[in-house]
Amino acid sequence: MKNQILFLSVFLISMTMFGQKDEIKAAEKALKSNDFNTAIAAINQAESLIGSADDKTKAKFYYLKGLALYQNGGPQMNVENTSAAFTQLREFEKSINSYKYSDEIGGLINKMVNGLAENASKDYSAAIESKEPADFKKAAKQFHQVYMLSKKDTVFLDNAALVYYFGKDYKTSRDLYKQLLDLNYTGIATEYIATNKSDGQDVSYPDKKAMDLQVKLGIAENPREEVKDSRRELIFKNLAQNSSDLEELNVALDYIAQGRKEFPKSYSLLIDEANIYYKLGNNPKFKELLEMAIEMNPTEPTLYYNVGVMNMDQKKIDEAIKYFEKAIELKPDYGDAYNNIGAAIIDKAAPIIEEMNKSLTDFAKYDKLQKKQFDIYKQAVPYYEKAYELNKSSISVVQTLMGLYENLGGMDDKLEALKAVYAELKGE
Template identity: 25%
Template sequence: MIKADVQNNAIKDVNSDNYAEAAKKMYVLYEIDKKDTINLYLSTSYYLKVKDYDSALINYKELNKLNYTGRGMEYYAVNKKTNVDELYFSITERDSYVKAGMAEKPRNVVAVSKRNEILLNMGFIYREKKDLAAAENCYKQLVAYDPTSVDGYLELAYLSLDKKKAIGEQMSVLGTSKAEMLTYDNLKIKMDDIVKGAIKYLEKANALQPSDKTVSDLLLKLYRSMDLIAEYNALKAKTN
């Protein structure tokens, strides 16, 4: 009875776009019954929707620790008022809306894994918090879990370019003394290694999705910056 009451109130919050309150209530549902991990996932999604990144990250860490995938059945129906195909908390809730004439065209869908989404969103939050090491760890977990994740490789490349930019800023303030020139040379070697790493990530993404112009354009730019003429010409020929 308590679960039903909390869930009904959470549904009301969602229907009135009060996602912050809905997030809290879905987490309460998860605490009542920790086997029902979908409630933790929904709580996290609502926190992310209102940009409460601190609360979302706490939940994402727990989902990651649980190796949550969300695989199972999802229950959809079209909201008659908005004509939007909506996901419901349970088959009971969905069917009650259909029976009341508020929804139509019910359908059940076998859910795809949410693991990619969780790791991508965790990485995004860490980047917002300027914790690039933690973000990189999330993206590496992602490509280890799903080696076909173009988004994972692209985010790893972006992180590499953030590191390149930081090193470039260090190099730009160095003088011309012997010690500073040596530091400059060492930083240049480090920067080139970082760019080579970014290229490897982008090559994997390009192999998976050759039609993605974002990937190919960035890869062409890096090939040119590293004087990789043969690689540049080969990719350029494919994209023309």
């Protein structure tokens, strides 16, 4: 009985092998006559049987599968499936240390890579015009396919990650950036550039040899080499941005921590970290990081302005005014800073108003306190007037200035002029 079972098993294996070979032969015959539908059908029939085939048969199967899907590069070709099939072939032959078919498809892959890269660039340009996320994702997918076909061209994986972000596919973008980190990708490369003599335009060449030949032939001049900066800092930044957009703020902070460990002097990563803490509602940490940023970049007015806002939140009025004044010193037309100095000055009247409310029956004390209140308001007026001068469309500035004029009195002309502006802004 055992012998009978063994005999049947051997018989079934033999039948499977014949089935594989028959389908592979049918696919090969169909390909010779460009009958791609028949070839694909035969490949599909053999697919379920190929697991038990020997390495030689498997390699041929993957080769024919790729050719069947490639369809001579015609319009019916499914680029994604063809790319996957060729990749499967190359990875299998690499695993068995035999490159017979991989070498044969090299020219086809180069042709696909060039075509995909060209289409990806065109689609990216179209996406920039349309600004539609779907158009960006279409271009990103093709950039990624180029990389899958030619993994030495890591820059296309970088392109895909960035363009997926533009397409608001934050998860895919993040996954691709993580691959770049795993590959220890830096993006550092030497670009070979020369000026075309006929039109004066700069041209990039794939290598120094190609550039030198053009110069030698008198077609180009002014040859030079430019080394591109590392993109790793930007990769950490974009990983954090994708995570932030996915509302995974703690994950974003982890990526920034990794980035700042590698780039401790990165102003950009520091600002991103500050913004995430602000998004988390951790204002003290936000302020602390902004103060660190000021040490790194002491001429950026926005930093002083934001620290001023944080000081106002903490009721440190004089400290806030100091930072707003520094922002104005660096940017004299900083309308929001003028507005906030005015608001900070008015805040100084808050305890006086509170005391006035407690002294409603003591007219002498009330009048004395109100004079102090109005003296403070007078200090705020020039700042609000400057804010209005710099931004005449701000309803809040106009409203505040109208209130000051009305409270202080003696400014009827200015008040009436602002009332007309206010009515116009409200569309009355």
